[in-house]
Amino acid sequence: xxxxxxxxxxxxxxxxxxxxxxxxxxxxxLAAALERDRPAGVVDVVPAFANVTVFYDVxxxxxxxxxxxxxxxxxxxxxxxxxxxxxxxxxxxxxxxGEGGADLADVAAQAGLSSExxxxxxxxxxxxxxAIGFAPGFAYLGGLPEKIHTPRRPTPRTAVxxxxxxxxxxxxxxxxxxxxxxWNLIGRTPLxxxxxxxxxxxxxxxxxxxxxxxxxxxxxxxxx
Amino acid sequence: xAITVIxxxxxxxxxxLGRRGHRAAGVPLGGAMDAMALRVVNLLVGNAEDAAxxxxxxxxxxxxxxxxxxxxxGGGDFGAVPRWQPVRVxxxxxVKFGAARTGCRGYLAVAGGLDVPVVLGGRGTYLRAALGxxxxxxxxxxxxxRAAAVSRQMVDRWHLDERMLPSYxxxxxxxxxxxxxxxxxxxxxxxxxFKVTSKSxxxxxxxxxxxxxxRDAGELVSATVAPGTxxxxxxxxxxxxxxxxxxxxxxxxxxHVISVDLPLVAQLKPGDTxxxxxxxLEAAHQLILDRARALALLREGLxxxxx
Numbered sequence: 357x358x359x360x361x362x363x364x365x366x367x368x369x370x371x372x373x374x375x376x377x378x379x380x381x382x383x384x385x386l387a388a389a390l391e392r393d394r395p396a397g398v399v400d401v402v403p404a405f406a407n408v409t410v411f412y413d414v415x416x417x418x419x420x421x422x423x424x425x426x427x428x429x430x431x432x433x434x435x436x437x438x439x440x441x442x443x444x445x446x447x448x449x450x451x452x453x454g455e456g457g458a459d460l461a462d463v464a465a466q467a468g469l470s471s472e473x474x475x476x477x478x479x480x481x482x483x484x485x486x487a488i489g490f491a492p493g494f495a496y497l498g499g500l501p502e503k504i505h506t507p508r509r510p511t512p513r514t515a516v517x518x519x520x521x522x523x524x525x526x527x528x529x530x531x532x533x534x535x536x537x538x539w540n541l542i543g544r545t546p547l548x549x550x551x552x553x554x555x556x557x558x559x560x561x562x563x564x565x566x567x568x569x570x571x572x573x574x575x576x577x578x579x580x
Numbered sequence: 581x582a583i584t585v586i587x588x589x590x591x592x593x594x595x596x597l598g599r600r601g602h603r604a605a606g607v608p609l610g611g612a613m614d615a616m617a618l619r620v621v622n623l624l625v626g627n628a629e630d631a632a633x634x635x636x637x638x639x640x641x642x643x644x645x646x647x648x649x650x651x652x653x654g655g656g657d658f659g660a661v662p663r664w665q666p667v668r669v670x671x672x673x674x675v676k677f678g679a680a681r682t683g684c685r686g687y688l689a690v691a692g693g694l695d696v697p698v699v700l701g702g703r704g705t706y707l708r709a710a711l712g713x714x715x716x717x718x719x720x721x722x723x724x725x726r727a728a729a730v731s732r733q734m735v736d737r738w739h740l741d742e743r744m745l746p747s748y749x750x751x752x753x754x755x756x757x758x759x760x761x762x763x764x765x766x767x768x769x770x771x772x773x774f775k776v777t778s779k780s781x782x783x784x785x786x787x788x789x790x791x792x793x794x795r796d797a798g799e800l801v802s803a804t805v806a807p808g809t810x811x812x813x814x815x816x817x818x819x820x821x822x823x824x825x826x827x828x829x830x831x832x833x834x835x836h837v838i839s840v841d842l843p844l845v846a847q848l849k850p851g852d853t854x855x856x857x858x859x860x861l862e863a864a865h866q867l868i869l870d871r872a873r874a875l876a877l878l879r880e881g882l883x884x885x886x887x
Contacts, residue, residue: 360760363808363836364864368760375801387604402603402804404828409804411603414865415872489802489828492606492709496802532606533709550606552699552711558605 357431359424362409367420369427370407380486383408384563385438386431395426403562404487405496443485443563448530448545450479450521450568451576456544463506463523463540475570477501478521478528478542483566493532493550493558497566500528512538519545521568532558546579582646583690585723589641589677594694594713594725595687597630599702603827609807610712611704613685613782613823613846616746616871617655621689623878624652624666626734626886631693632703634719636686638849640677641719643688647671650691650733656683656847665739683748683847692728706824707782735885744874750852752844755859755867759810759833760803764796769810769818769835769856778850782824784811785845787854791816794832805829808837810856820845838864840871 360368369386373379387403390410394401397416402409410427417423452475453460464471483499490496500523508524513536516522520531522539531537532549549559560566571579585592595618598611612618612635619629627633634641640658645651650666658677661667669675677686696703696713705713714723756769767790774789792812805811809821811831820837821829822845837845838859848854 361757361836361861362760362804362833363806364757364838364861364868366804366806368804399600400603402827404804405801407803409806411600411806414868420861420865487802487828488604488606489804490606490826492608492711494606535708550709552709552716556605557602557607557700562604 357428359427365414366409366411367424367427368407368409369431373406375405375486377484379406380484380563381439382434385434385441388438388441389430389434390427393430395423395430397423404489441563443561443565445565445567446560447567447569448547449571449575449579450543450545451571451573452478452543454573456517456520457542459509459540460542463504463542466506467504469503474504474542477504479568479570481568483528485560485562485564485566487562488558488560491533491535493560495529495549495560495566497527497529500526502526506540508538509540512536516541517544519547519549521545544576546576581649581690581692581727581729583725583727584644584646585641585719585721585725586644586674587642588719588721588723589636590639591637592641592719593635593705593707594632594696595635595704596632596702598704598823599700602700606827607700607709608706608824608827610702610706610823612687614655614687614843616840616843617685617687618689619875620664620740620745620878621652621654621687622693623875623882624654624664624734624740625650625689625691626730626732626882627689627691627693629875631689632696633687633689633694636677636688638684639679640686642674642676644674645669645671649727651675652689653686655685655687656680658686662739664742664745666734680849682750684849685846690727691733692730695726695728708824732886734882735887738885740878744878746840746843748844748847750848751854752848753855753857754841754844755838755864756810756835756856757838757859757861757864759835761794761800761832762834764794764832765812765834766793766795770858773853773855774818776848776850776852776854780850782822784822784825785820785848787818787820789817792818792834800830800832802828802830803833805833806836808839808842809833810835810837822846838867840864840867
């Protein structure tokens with residue numbers, strides 16, 4: 357385990373673990389341990405792929421060295437239960453193709469498949485939320501079948517609507533907000549991935565499993 | 581007490597000290613770009629340091645106050661009222677801020693604090709997600725804001741010892757601590773000056789200067805970033821991440837602007853220049869503690885000036 361300062365108000369705790377599920381689970385378990393028993397002066401705990409970042413208020417921690425010792429102590433006490441904890445399974449309905457999935461045919465052409473086969477592969481996958489970040493509620497999903505890995509588009513779109521499902525390289529995900537975006541757009545979900553008015557604003561958490569289910573345009577329209 | 585917005589000015593938003601504890605959901609800290617200015621102007625009108633106030637950018641708003649109140653202006657100099665002191669305004673009085681003469685962002689606190697709903701632990705406006713502030717957006721002409729009621733007002737015949745403020749300048753030296761990838765770059769950040777470009781916004785201040793080149797071109801696993809993080813994209817032109825920065829970023833991190841100097845960056849406008857100077861983490865921490873002490877002294881001193 358190594359602790360590296362991230363500026364003067366955060367410290368990155370790296371576990372030297374891989375990006376496979378075992379490594380990710382160690383990161384989430386450490387984040388859970390730090391959340392459960394926050395050292396004094398800690399204001400935020402953020403898991404991200406290979407490490408956990410601990411944000412602190414230096415006026416409250418009783419010294420940076422002491423904070424680092426307290427973090428190390430908790431890291432040693434990570435509980436097996438945390439390592440074994442299963443995330444929730446969240447099903448995301450997607451209306452593939454059509455207006456919200458303008459690049460479905462392109463993805464199919466690049467993969468040498470039909471659009472139906474792309475949808476079957478995408479909706480048949482089992483995805484793991486590796487991290488939340490980049491934008492509010494945005495989930496980095498692992499588990500996209502290799503056959504439909506598709507390079508990002510050469511020119512990003514200036515505005516992709518919230519709820520759009522895309523493929524960028526080996527990753528798939530849902531745009532939580534209307535933003536510019538360079539991914540290939542294959543469909544749209546009626547679910548809100550991020551809603552500031554909810555108690556828990558992000559639909560997904562790191563560690564959750566995601567499945568996609570194909571719905572038709574009528575079901576999509578009826579959802580709201 | 582209400583405030584009518586006659587002219588909104590440029591990118592005028594309600595801001596506070598941001599949202600803590602929601603980074604795991606991808607929600608940025610947000611809040612005032614120049615947090616020190618926001619803290620001080622709030623204290624000057626008798627508010628808590630983290631009360632909601634107005635932040636405006638390059639061009640200030642024109643406002644009418646519907647009742648007698650106390651305001652304080654800080655950050656850049658936008659005319660209209662003297663900065664860094666409580667100013668009494670009368671019911672019906674019109675206050676018209678102009679273009680920034682110095683700095684980039686102005687902060688206007690009103691006694692009682694701006695009364696907008698708390699969303700995810702903060703009142704500040706996060707435009708990208710249309711969150712907080714007034715309907716999640718920048719102010720428009722004709723908007724109306726409310727300030728919470730107050731029972732006591734600040735005595736107004738005095739002003740702040742400006743030595744406690746950051747050394748605002750259009751060409752500041754900004755102190756940094758090393759970033760995780762600092763050792764992977766040829767040509768340090770500290771040998772040349774950089775110019776602020778017009779692509780800068782509340783997410784990041786984009787700089788132009790001699791390219792800072794990373795020797796190792798390998799891709800990095802995306803990692804946590806924070807306001808102050810200096811990222812270097814492949815073109816070698818550094819970006820200083822600011823209040824609305826995303827929570828995770830994929831570019832190498834060469835450095836981090838220290839907390840007490842981030843207001844200096846927040847007050848730079850396109851065309852201004854800056855230089856970087858490296859300090860130790862211990863020095864950066866000591867400077868935060870010194871500033872906290874100065875704010876505590878100000879708070880205590882002001883408590884005696886409330887009537």
